[in-house]
Amino acid sequence: MELYRLSIEEARLALDSGEARPSEIVQSLFERIDSVEEKINSYVTLTKEAAFADALQAEAAIRSGRKNALTGIPLAIKDNICTEGIKTTCSSEMLAHFIAPYESTVTAKLKMQGYTLMGKTNLDEFAMGSSTENSAFGATNNPWDTTRVPGGSSGGAAAAVAADECIAALGSDTGGSIRQPAAFCGVVGLKPTYGRVSRYGLVAFASSFDQIGPITKTVRDSAILLNVIGGHDTADSTSAPVELPDFTSLLEKDIKGMKVGIPKEYFIEGVDKEVEQSVRKGIQTLESLGAIPVEISLPHTEYAVAAYYILATSEASSNLARYDGVRYGLRVQGDDLTDMYMRTREEGFGAEVKRRIILGTYALSSGYYDAYYRKAQQVRTLVKEDFERAFEQVDVIATPTAPTPAFKAGEKTEDPLQMYLTDIFTISVNLAGVPAISVPCGFTSDNLPIGLQIMGKHFDEASILRIAHAYEQATEWHKRKPAL
Amino acid sequence: MQYEAVIGLEIHAQLLTDTKIFCGCSTRFGSDPNTQICPVCTGMPGVLPVMNRKAVEYVVRTGLALHCDISSYSRFARKNYFYPDLPKGYQISQFELPLCEHGFVDITVEGNSKRVALTRIHLEEDAGKNIHEGGGHDSAVDLNRAGVPLMEIVTEPDIRSAAEAAAFMKKLRAIVRYIGVCDGNMEQGSLRCDANVSIRPSGQEAYGVKTEIKNMNSFRYVEKALDYEIKRQIRSLQDGERIIQETRLWNTEKGVTESMRSKEEAHDYRYFPDPDLMPIEFEKSLIDRIQSELVELPDEKHRRFVDEHGISDEDAGLLVAERETAEWFEVAVKAGGDPKNICNWIKGDFAKLLNDNNTQINESLVTPQMLVAMLSLVEKGTISGRIAKTVFEEMYRTGKTADEVVEEKGLVQISDASGIETIIDEILNNSTGEVARFREGETKLMGFFVGQVMKATKGKANPKIVNELLRKKLN
Numbered sequence: 001m002e003l004y005r006l007s008i009e010e011a012r013l014a015l016d017s018g019e020a021r022p023s024e025i026v027q028s029l030f031e032r033i034d035s036v037e038e039k040i041n042s043y044v045t046l047t048k049e050a051a052f053a054d055a056l057q058a059e060a061a062i063r064s065g066r067k068n069a070l071t072g073i074p075l076a077i078k079d080n081i082c083t084e085g086i087k088t089t090c091s092s093e094m095l096a097h098f099i100a101p102y103e104s105t106v107t108a109k110l111k112m113q114g115y116t117l118m119g120k121t122n123l124d125e126f127a128m129g130s131s132t133e134n135s136a137f138g139a140t141n142n143p144w145d146t147t148r149v150p151g152g153s154s155g156g157a158a159a160a161v162a163a164d165e166c167i168a169a170l171g172s173d174t175g176g177s178i179r180q181p182a183a184f185c186g187v188v189g190l191k192p193t194y195g196r197v198s199r200y201g202l203v204a205f206a207s208s209f210d211q212i213g214p215i216t217k218t219v220r221d222s223a224i225l226l227n228v229i230g231g232h233d234t235a236d237s238t239s240a241p242v243e244l245p246d247f248t249s250l251l252e253k254d255i256k257g258m259k260v261g262i263p264k265e266y267f268i269e270g271v272d273k274e275v276e277q278s279v280r281k282g283i284q285t286l287e288s289l290g291a292i293p294v295e296i297s298l299p300h301t302e303y304a305v306a307a308y309y310i311l312a313t314s315e316a317s318s319n320l321a322r323y324d325g326v327r328y329g330l331r332v333q334g335d336d337l338t339d340m341y342m343r344t345r346e347e348g349f350g351a352e353v354k355r356r357i358i359l360g361t362y363a364l365s366s367g368y369y370d371a372y373y374r375k376a377q378q379v380r381t382l383v384k385e386d387f388e389r390a391f392e393q394v395d396v397i398a399t400p401t402a403p404t405p406a407f408k409a410g411e412k413t414e415d416p417l418q419m420y421l422t423d424i425f426t427i428s429v430n431l432a433g434v435p436a437i438s439v440p441c442g443f444t445s446d447n448l449p450i451g452l453q454i455m456g457k458h459f460d461e462a463s464i465l466r467i468a469h470a471y472e473q474a475t476e477w478h479k480r481k482p483a484l
Numbered sequence: 485m486q487y488e489a490v491i492g493l494e495i496h497a498q499l500l501t502d503t504k505i506f507c508g509c510s511t512r513f514g515s516d517p518n519t520q521i522c523p524v525c526t527g528m529p530g531v532l533p534v535m536n537r538k539a540v541e542y543v544v545r546t547g548l549a550l551h552c553d554i555s556s557y558s559r560f561a562r563k564n565y566f567y568p569d570l571p572k573g574y575q576i577s578q579f580e581l582p583l584c585e586h587g588f589v590d591i592t593v594e595g596n597s598k599r600v601a602l603t604r605i606h607l608e609e610d611a612g613k614n615i616h617e618g619g620g621h622d623s624a625v626d627l628n629r630a631g632v633p634l635m636e637i638v639t640e641p642d643i644r645s646a647a648e649a650a651a652f653m654k655k656l657r658a659i660v661r662y663i664g665v666c667d668g669n670m671e672q673g674s675l676r677c678d679a680n681v682s683i684r685p686s687g688q689e690a691y692g693v694k695t696e697i698k699n700m701n702s703f704r705y706v707e708k709a710l711d712y713e714i715k716r717q718i719r720s721l722q723d724g725e726r727i728i729q730e731t732r733l734w735n736t737e738k739g740v741t742e743s744m745r746s747k748e749e750a751h752d753y754r755y756f757p758d759p760d761l762m763p764i765e766f767e768k769s770l771i772d773r774i775q776s777e778l779v780e781l782p783d784e785k786h787r788r789f790v791d792e793h794g795i796s797d798e799d800a801g802l803l804v805a806e807r808e809t810a811e812w813f814e815v816a817v818k819a820g821g822d823p824k825n826i827c828n829w830i831k832g833d834f835a836k837l838l839n840d841n842n843t844q845i846n847e848s849l850v851t852p853q854m855l856v857a858m859l860s861l862v863e864k865g866t867i868s869g870r871i872a873k874t875v876f877e878e879m880y881r882t883g884k885t886a887d888e889v890v891e892e893k894g895l896v897q898i899s900d901a902s903g904i905e906t907i908i909d910e911i912l913n914n915s916t917g918e919v920a921r922f923r924e925g926e927t928k929l930m931g932f933f934v935g936q937v938m939k940a941t942k943g944k945a946n947p948k949i950v951n952e953l954l955r956k957k958l959n
């Protein structure tokens with residue numbers, strides 16, 4: 001078997017048994033990249049030299065028995081997560097040459113566990129988008145059909161995992177940016193509970209939504225990575241001081257008797273027929289494994305997208321104010337200070353980023369704050385309460401991850417509203433702050449992957465990982481690979 | 485027509501924490517530019533603020549000292565605007581739900597007491613500093629100050645004159661210094677004051693159009709600037725002009741307030757709750773603890789000095805104006821000195837020496853115990869009151885005790901009557917003319933004779949004995 005195809009779990013076994021050496025896995029991955037990356041464009045930056053150096057260190061560590069969970073495991077990191085000394089571009093002209101002077105908490109934790117960085121993956125600029133077409137470094141293509149988008153904003157990470165250009169990756173999810181590309185690319189994507197994983201070093205898009213999570217080939221790999229990156233961080237006041245269980249040890253528990261909520265608001269007009277069929281079949285599979293489906297309602301779902309786009313853009317308008325050409329990043333000289341600001345931000349930001357800054361600025365403006373921002377916060381509370389009520393009845397909730405499979409590149413770029421609606425099933429989770437995972441649950445007749453989303457209670461990633469794992473064990477979808 | 489001024493103040497006080505409000509950088513003043521910075525306070529992508537609990541505690545302490553209600557639930561908000569000294573493009577401040585509300589400060593102006601109500605006190609971060617050097621087109625930014633914790637205190641429009649504003653600032657400065665939350669240095673900018681000023685015909689309820697006055701970086705300038713602004717507004721109205729709502733800067737050199745032309749007239753700061761910081765929630769027990777640790781405040785000390793030590797109201801005011809002076813005084817009283825006597829020294833000779841040498845009382849080589857020891861030498865008659873001034877100056881200069889100075893310089897008072905008598909006899913013999921004139925009724929010559937004796941004894945003769953003997957011999 002080709003080493004680049006390995007999951008984290010398999011690579012660990014191969015490395016520990018001496019079947020494979022870290023440098024061989026790295027070598028295999030870079031050869032894979034050489035052959036497919038031209039078609040996919042997953043990466044913004046490849047750190048080949050450093051990866052081989054890391055691999056040598058990993059070999060020494062394994063030989064001397066000083067290995068950790070990720071020693072010798074090559075991972076890719078979404079390019080909005082800061083890595084000291086390596087470019088972090090956010091796929092933006094603004095930060096095209098920006099090298100962070102510090103390491104994010106998550107990559108510091110990966111380093112502690114001995115990981116090897118393959119490179120930084122492409123995204124929609126500043127994570128704003130659902131197709132990875134809004135990148136200053138070119139769009140990423142879907143490995144299953146390169147004329148289609150990989151989803152977004154973590155499209156580079158999801159495509160890299162799907163195309164076996166890395167063993168696994170970290171993405172970030174603000175309104176679906178891990179789960180939707182995972183669904184489009186036929187891989188596993190986990191958005192942890194807000195506060196489970198430190199945001200320190202994640203370049204902020206919408207601070208009260210952003211959450212880092214794994215994109216992997218298997219559910220177990222997501223559990224392995226969450227074990228490493230989760231936990232309270234004193235550098236992030238919004239990270240929660242809650243216990244971090246060993247998620248891998250909880251995977252095998254029986255799902256018999258688990259109640260799975262099926263919200264009627266997620267099976268509506270406009271959902272692709274094949275998607276709906278696959279998801280319903282997926283739920284039947286869960287039932288056959290002993291889970292009990294329960295019809296539920298999340299009544300405020302229809303307001304979620306609107307509330308999200310007000311709150312997220314409001315926060316973004318403030319978060320992106322720091323890119324002013326004064327201290328770092330792009331500076332375009334102007335006649336005076338205001339002119340410098342305007343030229344820098346005009347040239348540095350792409351159209352979608354500008355659109356969202358303007359939207360958010362408007363929503364926060366005096367005279368509009370109550371009508372937009374405050375109202376949207378109230379909707380957010382209602383959506384949260386929907387979930388609280390639902391989780392009094394059920395253990396997890398199952399839905400499609402996205403209403404459609406991957407769409408054609410360019411299909412929605414001219415229509416932002418259509419683009420925003422592709423997140424219709426992922427956004428509520430971010431409003432409520434609960435965790436959710438997307439697992440492959442089938443393919444369309446065009447051989448495009450379909451994702452099943454499983455949502456859980458606050459800090460109960462264990463349940464969604466467990467049910468997703470049981471589903472994965474009972475099906476073969478995750479074993480299919482794109483023909484590249 | 486008679487006009488009345490209406491003034492509200494907005495005070496910014498830098499808190500005396502060792503580290504900045506949202507990162508671990510030092511707050512030390514006067515270091516080289518950009519030597520006290522990190523990814524957080526320079527607004528690097530991806531960084532997050534972590535609240536300095538000490539800063540919150542300092543604001544609560546201030547709130548308690550200023551009789552405020554302390555909010556059990558408070559929140560940070562972002563104030564959005566672009567400026568090169570503002571690294572994130574927003575300032576983390578408070579908007580809805582500040583830490584403290586509804587306090588007051590009592591002030592006294594020309595014997596009249598008055599209460600100035602406070603609207604709120606909130607916590608925020610300071611910005612950096614733009615530096616324009618060499619006169620070129622370029623500017624530089626120093627971010628050492630960015631993220632230094634700042635407390636904003638807002639008063640109600642209760643102040644009616646420049647003198648009241650100055651009295652308020654002095655009182656507030658004394659309090660923040662007493663409770664150790666701010667060094668109160670207006671010149672260095674650790675205590676800053678902006679004022680909203682308007683005038684209205686006496687007796688009218690409605691407020692006039694207000695101007696905001698900035699750049700008043702001393703108590704003197706607060707008083708001068710506001711005096712000027714009130715007169716300017718009255719003059720404008722009398723000349724039939726309208727007052728424009730605007731920001732005006734105090735020009736120290738010209739002694740006038742000047743309109744600050746600003747490109748953007750009205751700022752929309754787009755405040756919203758900062759999603760990076762959790763709300764600040766207080767247990768009552770924490771507030772109780774801070775309350776119990778609060779030191780005695782100037783007003784309480786003032787009352788006690790009058791009641792317990794018989795100090796006059798005015799003198800007590802002088803003593804409590806600086807915490808160090810009040811504490812120095814109290815240590816001296818405890819060491820056994822007479823309170824009024826100590827007070828007279830503190831506000832007299834000692835104050836002059838401190839002032840001439842630009843020294844703080846607690847930095848002086850003279851300790852309260854040393855002053856008390858010297859005063860007891862005067863009381864015992866070992867030295868005269870006049871010599872005491874010389875002795876004190878020497879103590880101040882060298883840090884030696886009164887005993888050491890008196891010993892070294894041979895300043896012990898001559899109280900031996902026969903010795904003094906010999907000297908008096910000699911003087912009277914040499915001044916027959918003056919003696920005759922005195923006896924003819926020119927009694928003011930007594931001073932001349934005393935002076936001669938003091939000169940002959942280098943001031944050491946006991947003045948009481950000199951006076952007695954002279955009177956006996958001349959009459």
Ligand SMILES: [Zn+2]
Pocket residue numbers: 504507508509520521522523524525526631
């Ligand atoms: Zn700092």
